[in-house]
Amino acid sequence: MNILMALSQLEVTGAEVYATTVGDALTARGHRVFYVSDTLTKPHQGEFFMLRFNKRSIPRRFWHVCYLVYLIKKHRIQLVHAHSRASSWSCYIACKLTGTPMLTTVHGRQPVHASRKNFHALGDRALAVCEAVREQLVTGLRVSPELIAIGRNGIDTEHYQPMPAPDNHKPVISIIGRLTGPKGELCYRLLDQCLDLECYRVKIASGSQVPERFQRFQDKVEFLGYVQDVPELMAHSDLVIGAGRVAMEAILMQRPVFAVGEAEAVGLVTTENIDAAMASNFGDIGPNDLDIDFAALPVRITDALNTCFNNATLAGTVRAAYDLQAVTDELEHHYQSVIVHRLRREIPIIMYHRFIRDDSEKGVHGTYLHVNMLEKHFKLLKRLGYETLTFAELADRGMASRLEAGKKYIIITVDDGYKDNFELLFPLLKKYGFKAVIYAVTGETFNRWDVENPENPEKTVELMTPAQIKEMANSGLVEFGGHTLTHPKLDQLGREQQRIEIAENKTQLEQLLGHKLTSFAYPFGIHNEDSKQLAKELGYPFAVATNSGPLAMHEDRYQIRRIAIFPRTDVFGLWRKIKGNYVFRKN
Known part of the structure; x- marks a missing residue:
């Protein structure tokens, strides 16, 4: 992310130490951090721009806003993080004009007067450095409690x-x-x-x-x-x-x-x-x-x-x-929430199941897509400049990396592990240089869970063999995730039965592939609290559902929303679903 830290000060303050300390920690994580302030004394990484926030005449404030708008546009700032009253006022106006998400850390007690009560200028979220600040914001300035979180100072405890x-x-x-x-x-x-x-x-x-x-x-x-x-x-x-x-x-x-x-x-x-x-x-x-x-x-x-x-x-x-890395984790979490909810956009995670060559392979359930349409989907993604991510890459880079400036990311997921994934999807992944995450059932050789459904039986479809799974994984284009042994509805099982289904599936895939799995998909998207806790206890960093969970994916790593692709999802339908605001429009 591109982040602008805004301070107003004439000498070294705790706010400056806080901003530069967490700023350097964010820089170490791959973010680009810029600073704007009257002065900046502490050593820091990132470019510094001088702006006399403490000069508060009307013409000066007009200039502050204009210069901030310039900086936001020139450096493609995705979030402004203000650290003082003077800077937050100007940043608030500039962010309103540019549609930029904004967050303010409140370092001390605020002056209470009528205009301050009605014009908080804190942006989309306020971080109070301690409980006393939070209490004063709520009782003294009438700031909504939902807007405020505790954001401790970050200290490099090793120092x-x-x-x-x-x-x-x-x-x-x-x-x-x-x-x-x-x-x-x-x-x-x-x-x-x-x-x-x-x-x-x-x-x-x-x-x-x-x-x-x-x-x-x-x-x-x-x-x-x-x-x-x-x-x-x-x-x-x-x-x-x-x-x-x-x-x-x-x-x-x-x-x-x-x-x-x-x-x-x-x-x-x-x-x-x-x-x-x-x-x-x-x-x-x-x-x-x-x-x-x-x-x-x-x-x-x-x-x-x-x-x-x-x-x-x-x-x-x-x-x-106050550990710096823990504080920075929390700060990244707030940044992601502010950006995603303010802009009402999240990276799309689309969900396929199986692929067909002709109408004779259609199923009773709407979980298939013609391979020709799949290629049209991939052509659209390529034309629009999308890059594919996997959950293993997110675990390595950090969740916030999905919001990298100038990038359009998408996660392609495929459930169950059908043989046609190897025969039809795999060649297209190679052709377009895309990556996908496939959630494989390992205790069956065909889709027994659908075939033996007494109310709506499906036709039999083969699953991939271990050799095919291994070949796809070795290509570097496919990440495999867990999907249980037999594809049950987990909420209908006791905790120990769920554990066996999730753990045995994970063990079998890890032994086959020779590495740890990163993500798990709940069969049918159905789960309960036991399911989520077991996924976490068994070592999965992520678990995906279907149409449930927070609209921002980082807010619950064990109930990540996905967007279903159906047989009639044509190119226009896919475009509507991947624009980034689809889950917000549907809820």
Whole structure:
């Protein structure tokens, strides 16, 4: 995907660290990430464009929107991810004009006024960095709860390793954060009212210029300026004071953290208060700014320096909640949902069964297609520029790869594994260079499940032999998936019977092919929760149904929708079904 990260800032902020950290993780996954902001200090991959979002006059905002529209069109941006109020307003208008999906991460408490309540400018989805932000968006700004999800900060947890306690002659306290705005006020009051600068060695790391009022502390406090190696600073600190990412990173290094931010003083973070600390982003977000009893802090800070606690347990909690790859997984999930539902388009997954040469091979059930029509289908796909994907490729590249800019992907699936798949489909796959996924039944030699149907018996049709299956798989054009031993209606079986049908079929195909299977198809598209759980437990990354499941395929990997192809699906009918919006029009 092509993603535009939009920030507004004049110095390094937590939002910038978040955007560049997850941006680089997304880049590593094959996405193209661009940045637009007033400034961008942190090292990052991806092109950066300067735009003075903090200049907020009407002419300036008009220019912001025009420039964003230009960037969106020039770089074929598929999603805009805003990270601040100023940038989100302009991005919202630009995305409306261009029809571009948009998502906003809300990093802090929002100002509450009438216009903000009526014009949220958050786009298609909002990610709140903690529960307190979510609560304020819902209660203070009347944002619909369905629009909001929790989107934690992503931290490269491998970069912050446990460190032994330093052997400092005088306790070292490090304060990390801005010296401007509410954080600057907090830092000033800590120095002025709470810290004994004679007893402690206080170090301050900040990207801000030291304001004039801080000059009175110059002789007693070390103002380090912007620090590239924050872990090194934390490693030599007896206590780290900060909020948000600062607190998380210090906890990962198993350094004592006194969490205090723009809203409240959580105090020393322990296993007892870690959940509450995370809910307020370690003191950064609350109902009011600086709602802190500063008179009580000196004793609390002294106690924090003298308290022993389970650092390893805390680090494990933070690692589980903020791990960069897990956070990026969630972010990709939100991106896909926003794009698919905003544009009402999903890559088509079409479903064939068997193929015939002449009318004598027609069946009672409408699960066949004449091979001449199949070739017309393939000619249309080739003419329209479609490329075929398999589920094995999706598992390798990631689900989001199906939304790659400038690509038109389709997944061709074929159920049951009839002999005609080898005789008629296989040559056309070779001719057109297409790939397909065939779901093979392995406990039968013909379509017994249809032939022995007392209400509507079908004619007998042979299934492929193991040799034919292996030849198709070895070609690299066909991925085989599981389809049970005998093609039963799974919801009519007990859990153990379902397990045998799914597991034995999987084992037989994997032994024949010499590799693991990637996807499974429920016979008749019929399944229940046991079926889905068993597919997952038995190691399938994906399972496909027919006309049930979410409209966006990534939202339930074990109930992926498919589009049925029938005998009367001509070229025009296929075109209607593969445009991408078919499942949305049908629901």
